[in-house]
Amino acid sequence: MSNTDPGCIFCRIVAGQIPSTQVYRDDRALVFNDIHPVAPFHMLVVPIKHITFLAAAPEATEPVLGHLLRVAATVASQKGIEAAGYRLVVNQGPNAGQEVDHLHVHVIGGRRLGRLG
Numbered sequence: 001m002s003n004t005d006p007g008c009i010f011c012r013i014v015a016g017q018i019p020s021t022q023v024y025r026d027d028r029a030l031v032f033n034d035i036h037p038v039a040p041f042h043m044l045v046v047p048i049k050h051i052t053f054l055a056a057a058p059e060a061t062e063p064v065l066g067h068l069l070r071v072a073a074t075v076a077s078q079k080g081i082e083a084a085g086y087r088l089v090v091n092q093g094p095n096a097g098q099e100v101d102h103l104h105v106h107v108i109g110g111r112r113l114g115r116l117g
């Protein structure tokens with residue numbers, strides 16, 4: 001796993017080469033608003049290091065994978081959507097509609113969400 005991929009849009013956002021509305025950042029994760037929100041709150045939690053898919057994430061990445069979920073919960077709380085509830089989504093591959101091959105967790109909330117599928 002390389003740390004960054006210069007052709008990856010999310011690596012470029014992490015590097016500040018593409019502007020984004022940042023919500024949270026630490027040494028392992030960045031959260032920014034999705035450019036095409038599907039709900040009043042729609043944020044993306046991404047690892048600072050380039051990870052493509054879960055299937056390509058070695059065991060050594062378990063701490064950062066867990067960190068992404070904790071950060072998702074943190075920003076949901078900070079945005080005030082925790083009590084009403086929210087949804088986390090990780091798209092993997094074409095059938096899920098994954099557009100960006102840099103692992104990310106969608107944090108979606110702020111309205112009643114429809115059933116999955």
Ligand code: 5GP
Pocket residue numbers: 009018020021032033034035036037044090091097098099100101
């Ligand atoms: P995926 O379908 O891969 O799970 O989700 C990719 C998400 O990234 C989409 O919801 C899309 O709107 C968002 N996205 C794609 N390009 C950009 C960008 O340049 N900036 C931001 N903020 N979001 C992006």
Ligand code: ZN
Pocket residue numbers: 004005008009010011012049050051101102
């Ligand atoms: Zn990347």
